[in-house]
Amino acid sequence: MDQINDMESTGISEENLRPEENEENEDNEEDEMISDQLVQEEESWKGPELEDDYEEEARTDSNDALEGGEEEGEKGEHLDSIGQPSREGSEQPKTQRIKKTMNYADRVRVLNLRRNLNQLDNLAKEKEMIIRKTREELDACHSHIDSLTNQQRVVESEIEREKEAGNSAAVFRLQAMHRRVCVELGNEKDLESKITAMLNESLLEMWKIEIEQGNFSELRNQIKQDEEYLDQQNQMQAAERLQNQKNRTLQLNQRWLAMERKIQKARDDYDHRLSKALEDAQRNHEKAVRFLKKSLGRIRDKEANQEQKNQEYMQKRMETVLSLKNNISSNREKLRTHQAQNKANFLDAQEQEQKMKETIEAQGHNVTREAFLYKRQVEFEKRKKEFVEQQKARKIEIVSQILKEDAQMEKVKKQSCPQTLKSQDKLSDAVKWRMKTWQYIKKACDDAVPTVPQKHWRSPSPCASLDDRNLLMGTSQEMIAETKYREEEEEEEDGNTRDETLAKPEFTGIWNQECSVPQMPDVGLDSKPVGASKLEKEIFSQNLEKLHSGIIRKHKVCGLEFRGCPFYSKPSLIHFKDFDIGKTYKKKMILINAFYSINYCKLVGVSEHLKDFFTVHFDPPGPMSSGMSCEVGVTFKPMINQDLEGEVTFLSQIGSFSIPLKCSTKKCVLALDKELIDFGTHVVGETISRTITLTNCGALGTRFQLRKAADTTHTAMGQHTVTAPPSIDKAVFVCAPVVETTTGNKKDSNFSMGRFTGDKETVSLNRSEEVIHHTPLPDNFEQLDNLASDTDIIGESLQVLSAERPPGQQSREEVLEITVGKVSEGDIGPFSSVKLQIMFTPAVPGAVQADFKITFDNPDCKPLSFSVTAVSVAVPVWVPNPNVDLKICMYDRLYQDCIIIQSRAKSALRLKFEVCKELANHMELLPKTGYIQAHSSFSVQLKFLPRHSLREDARKYFDVKTRVLEVPMTVMVSDQSKPVEFTVHAIVTTSDLEIRPTEVDFGFCSIYEAVQTTITLTNKAILPQEFGFVELPEFVEIQPNDGFGMLLPLEQLQLDIIFKAQRAKEYSFELTCKTEINREFKLSCKAVGVHPPLELSHTLVQFSATALNDVSTANIFVINNHVSVNQFTHSVPRVGKGEVAPVGPTSFQFLVPEDSPITIMPCVGTVLPGKKCMLEVSFRPVLCDQLIRLEAVHLLCQAAEAKAQMERKARELELQRRKEEALLTRKDGKRPSSILSISQISKHTRPFQPPNPEDISPDSEEYIAAHLSLIRSFANHFDKYVIPCLIACGDIDEKKGTENLHYNPYFTLYLELHCPSVAPALMVTSNNGRTVFNFGDVGVGHTVKKEVKLHNISQEQLVLGYSFLNPFGSFTVLNPFWTLEEGESRNLLISFCPEENTPYFEMLEIRSGKFTLTLTLTGQGVIPSISCSVEGDVFNMGYVLAKETATATFKIENTSNLTLKYNILLDSLSPSREREQPKIPPFLASPGKADVVGTQNYNGLSVFSVSPVEGTITFKKCQEFTITFSPDHESLYYSDCIHILIFGKETIRVIQLKGAARNHIMFVEGGDPLDVPIESLAVTTSMAEEASKAESGKSTNSILLNLECVQSETFVIPATRELRVGAIRSTQFASKKNVEFNWENMQLLQLKGFTVDPVKGSVERGQTKPINVSWVPPAGSNPNQPVTGSAILNVKGDIKEVYSVYFMGRIVTK
Secondary structure (H helix, E strand, O other): OHHHHHHHHHOOOHHHHOOOOOOOOHHHHHHHHHHHHHHHHHHHOOOOOHHHHHHHHHHHHHHHHHHHOOOOOOHHHHEOOOOOEOHHHHHHHHHHHHHOOOOHHHHHHHHHHHHHHHHHHHHHHHHHHHHHHHHHHHHHHHHHHHHHHHHHHHHHHHHHHHHHHOOHHHHHHHHHHHHHHHHHHHHHHHHHHHHHHHHHHHHHHHHHHHHHHHHOHHHHHHHHHHHHHHHHHHHHHHHHHHHHHHHHHHHHHHHHHHHHHHHHHHHHHHHHHHHHHHHHHHHHHHHHHHHHHHHHHHHHHHHHHHHHHHHHHHHHHHHHHHHHHHHHHHHHHHHHHHHHHHHHHHHHHHHHHHHHHHHHHHHOOOHHHHHHHHHHHHHHHHHHHHHHHHHHHHHHHHHHHHHHHHHHHHHHHHHHOOOOOOOOOOOOHHHHHHHHHHHHHHHHOOOOOOOOOOOOOOOOOOOOOHHHHHHHHHOHHHHHHHHHHHHHHHHHHHHHOOOOOOOOOOOOOHHHOOOOOOOOOOOOOOOOOOOOOHHHHHHHHHHHHHHHOOOOOOOEEOOEEOOOOOEEEEOOOEEEEOOOOOOOEEEEEEEEEOOOOOEOEEEEEEOHHHOOOEEEEOOOOOOEOOOOEEEEEEEEOOOOOOOEEEEEEEEEOOEEEEEEEEEEOOOOOEEEOOOEEEEEEEEOOOOEEEEEEEEEOOOOOEEEEEEEOOOOOOOOOOOEEOOOOOOOOOOEEEEEEEEEOOOOOOOEEEEEEEEEOOOOOOOOHHHHHHHHHHOOOOHHHHOOOHHHHHHOOOOOOOOOOOEEOOOOOOOHHHHHHEEEOOOOEEEEOOOEEEEEEEEEOOOOOEEEEEEEEEEEOOOOOOOEEEEEEEEEEOOOEEOOOOEEEEEEEEOOOOEEEEEEEEEOOOOOEEEEEEOOHHHOOOEEEEOOEEEEOOOOEEEEEEEEOOOOOHHHHOOOOEEOOOOEEEEEEEEEEOOOOOOEEEEEEEEEEOOOEEEEOOEEEEEEEEOOOOEEEEEEEEEOOOOOEEEEEEOOOOOEEEEOHHHEEEEOOOOEEEEEEEEOOOOOOEEEEEEEEEEOOOOEEEEEEEEEEEEOOOEEOOOEEEOOOEEOOOOEEEEEEEEOOOOOOOOOOOOOOEEOOOOEOOOOOEEEEEOOOOOOOEEEEOOEEEEOOOOEEEEEEEEOOOOOHHHHHHHHHHHHHHHHHHHHHHHHHHHHHHHHHHHHHHHHHHHOOOOOOOOOOHHHHHHHOOOOOOOOHHHOOOOOHHHHHHHHHHHHOOOOEEEEEEEEEEEEEOOOEOOOEOOOOOOEEEEEEEEEEEEEEEOOOEEEOOHHHOOEEEEEEEEOOOOEEEEEEEEEOOOOOEEOEEOOOOOOOOEEEOOOOOEEOOOOEEEEEEEEOOOOOOEEEEEEEEEEOOEEEEEEEEEEEEOOOEEEOOOOOEEEEEEEEOOOOEEEEEEEEEOOOOOEEEEEEEHHHOOOHHHHOOOOOHHHHOOOOOOOOOOOOOOOOOOEEEEOOEEEEOOOOEEEEEEEEOOOOOEEEEEEEEEEEEOOOEEEEEEEEEEEEEOOOEEEEOOEOOOOOOOOOOOOOOHHHHHHHHHHOOOEEEEEEEEEEEEOOOOEEOEEEEEEEEEOOOOOOOOOOEEEEEEEOOHHHHHOOEEEEOOEEEEEOOOEEEEEEEEOOOOOOOOOOOEEEEEEEEEEOOOEEEEEEEEEEEEEEO
């Protein structure tokens, strides 16, 4: 709106259209106008600024019109009153423009005019749309006014009617409604007036726009004609460019043919060299075969000797196995003896226990208590003994581990230092020492309780690796000798202890040894792989012999030694369970390579006794990398119904391994859920039932029978002892067997006294442990050997012992009291369970016990037994529920319960209820006294009101930790000595809720933002509690669930409190949390409301889904509504109740994170009062640099893996070829050559080391490939950013920026951005995925074309559109295409033809729906030029030893597109130098200057030489030049100059060469010059004379250092200089390592203010080390008098040099 008014006020006047008077300046003015138009074109994209554009258009039109109409009349006749060109004066300029070619200015003019007219049309369309919307709003407002008017009339009529009816309530309601309708009607009328005014204003603006469009109607026709002519001109230029391109293509074809001829010639040369290399390889192969035959002969002799040793070893093994078999048979007999003695000991213990009980009863003591104490003492002693045994066993394990380590160290020593073996009859020192240690352990363990030797079982695992076998073979002789020695000792001990009833085993099994004897293959058996060829068997036998002989000892990869199984299997055990004969079963397993490097796997076969039932399907996978896997199929077809065990053996590159194999038949696995049923205490006459569950976990069913045990006397395993006097009816003590089952150990039977409480279905812990032993055994227990199965007798069948009764107590009533339910026999199916019912009907008071046994038809199933105990009492009054459980109770809450009392008496009895005095204030029984009638019940009301003093009042009955209250209650009965007791149980908990923190301070909160804080609500009770925050203020919100919910016991819940200030003030309030029991908990809160002076139009911006590298923008406004400080009319900006912010310009600044894809323009600005500032927020998603680097490393690893795979395949082919050659050699009767394994071939290959992601350059191919890969696989991503906006009062200074502003942190605003990013639909696959296409340097007038390959990576067809390129520019799109199918790729051809020697830059946008791909086109029109690697004009060769040579290189690059011919010239070889030599030296003619050509060699040869001196450099190529520095004597002033000429005429670069030569390896540089930079022609002293002077100390060099210190009244700047001590790298003084230096006489210098750092040090060869010298004038120094001093610098290398360094300090006043 403001733009139209400005345009109207300004207009297009005659002054703007007046031409320049001077025609000579017309071209300059035209150029200035073109540049102004270009600037305006860039600014026009930001907004429709039409005023200046219209002025420029009118000015251009007037200039053109006046050029053509000068002859006809005055300039004013061709313009109308408002500045528009007349029709008569515009005809002639049109014809003139058509005749001539449109230049760049005309094109820009036409483009700008068209753009401005389009903007005017768009403005008209927008204004028309606004008018249409405004009219619609006005119509809606009219309709709403009509409806409100009608409603008002209806309400008025109803009011009159209700008044007549006398209904006052309805009248008041209708009057309120009438007022509301009147208010709404008034608002609508105000809105109608505003909309009408807005419509009139819009119509006025629309009329103005239409007038402007009519004024420019003739200009539209003129532009249309110019555009048509411009299109014709572009077509002509395109045709011309096409012809130039054809010529260029012809030249490229000729170059291609020449390149093909060169390639063919190089290929012929390569074939010739290859044939020659093959002939040389054949000759070398013949020589290698001769040497290989001799090596094979020696190897066969060695293998024969090793075979003989193996046969001797196997013979000794056989003898050991026979002795082991004899020992096993004797061990079985001893085990049986052990079992019999255990049984006898158990019976003796029972008899002693019975006698002890009779003695206790005779003394009148409590039998149950004494028995319990005795049993507890026995159990304590037993645990103590077990602890001692465990300690001894642990000591044995430690000693055995030490022995094992010592044996290993001894073996290593023997291998490293071979010695002559002792005779086999004598034991080695290590074995003797080990036997002495075992004797010491045996003595230490003599006092241990004799136990059955335990056998450590373990599940089958893969075989040990070949390294472990070799290790065991190395110590096999010592182990066999040790075994014999132990057997002799055991036989002697057996002879001494043969008469004892129970003896320990005579031998210790091989399984108990730490080092198992290696299993050597039988010599007589064929140990070759199954199904292998003859050649493979021979190779296998040779490799196996090598392994047995210990050739391969360790497997190391990258310095790591591999130990363990080379392959892991999943599953580790192949188990066929519950098989049926005749059926076929298949299973698969996966073998995973666990070796550090490539490995192989080959099937050897299954165990011999399983070959008829198993078939292994295995396809060798070839070489497998570490971590790779392969599948193995196992087929099992059972023929016999028998358990089978074995293993499947495989062979790998580093040894063999095996997978255990097991087959289990269908079995019945039966178990009871409990071993004891305790009915507790019941009254005579009741009937109680209990159930016990019989479970079959096996796959085979059977029939069962439940019956009472025939014999209830003492059994061999144990017996229940139940002796309870009639007064005690709550506890029954039993002695039950406890069997401890641990993996790898046998079952031991222990006996302990357990306690059973009087609950209905209570089973002791010991009994619950017994149930475990009837469950199916783990798989590793089913794999025990047959030898061990005979010895595992103890604990196989557990029996519940019958109760011990006094003589004559067991009678017929026991049989009648405990009976079996309806189900006593039946069938139990596989994997099912059956519930059995046991009934108890007490007849007479006393204890009852019965044993039951369950038998099965399946002979393999052993009978199961369980016991039943019960106690019956005959009390006339009793409580049916002796335990009153009040569950969980809260403090200060009343709980009630009803207690029923039963009576079996024949008369009424008086009852008195008593509560202990500790709980008198908390618990009450009502009534306190009552009478219970005969054979009836009496109800008592229990009231419990726990108070907080409960823990202090009832310390005896209340546990503070567990919060459990257990109170005994007494009912006194008349005529009954024993009172009736019952117990009240309750768990008392608090009802508190804890809120943390107790006070919340929200701080300073803006009225435009919401502040959130988190509180923790904790339930201190052990009951769930419902809660809710009630009566919340309108500015507070609590989430989740609006502050309502339920807390579980002791649960903590996080709640979010959201506070949103409504205005600027200080808030202080309380939040109330109520529970379901109406308890209240307060939370204090406070905050300060802040009203910022600025406001954001939108605090949340949600961008649309934006593709990678695309841009999404949104516009928001920063509004300054602060125009008055009157706080009574409206809210004013302030902090709480603080001062009001001043009215005036207010500045803002957005703090955007550095690495975020967010851009805010402008991010800093100032807003005037009542105004607003528009911001453009841009979101450009890009990939993270670190993510791209990691992806690059991943791609490199994949490429390396693929390369390694190809190399492995190549090695496999090479190995196969060698095998075939060996086979052919064997057929010819020759000995085959040795074949290296793949692992030996690949020993020299180094593993791939992934690069560091930080080392990958962004310009590298790996980085670009990773970038493309991530774009293709990019997944949708969502990011959220919160951008703070700082606010300060005042305007921003253009010079100082935001430094002069003071931002108030409390006024900070926040802008939240939601940024979803998606994968692009279109991507560039050429140019390595880059969207920047640089055409490089192109000669003026030349054309270069590039192809842009576009790929559609979306799942739909794309319709493309292109942005306009500059029609007068140098970039052109030659083949635009408009559609791109799914997954299709097409090439877009772009040409570049520069016309001037300037850079070119344009942006080409390819639009596809919501996605835009931006291509950046750059190019440079240049003339021929080069670049040199030498920085500056001086190339310093550094220091070199005299009579040695140093070389250095520099490069020259042709930066143009032309092939350059160059020449290198040296000034020292210039012909004009001889003519210039008689002249005065430059340092005499002009002080400060030196001759370019310095010192030269005495021998007449040139000091500096360059190669090559001439040649050509193609475009974008480099040429390397080598500079040789060859001095023949010592000098510091060697110099020369190089001139680089292009095409033999133009000197394009001049480089000065400098160098220095020394006779010694050390040098010191720096300081002020003390002599002229030219060398005398007199002959200097020789090197020997200089060395003698240096040794005598007469050779002293001088160095002068001038230091100027800047001093003023306020500060002093110290003066600093630097000396450098260096060491020359040379092979002449190889023995000398470093050059050392040190300073002398430094004390005086320090007093004068001079400081040297470092004082001494050393310099490595080829390096220099700086010495920093600084000077600060001491106090009182005279500024006019310099301060001087000197010091000695000693430098020691091949000789010692002394430098006298003179320091001169001067003060400079500034």
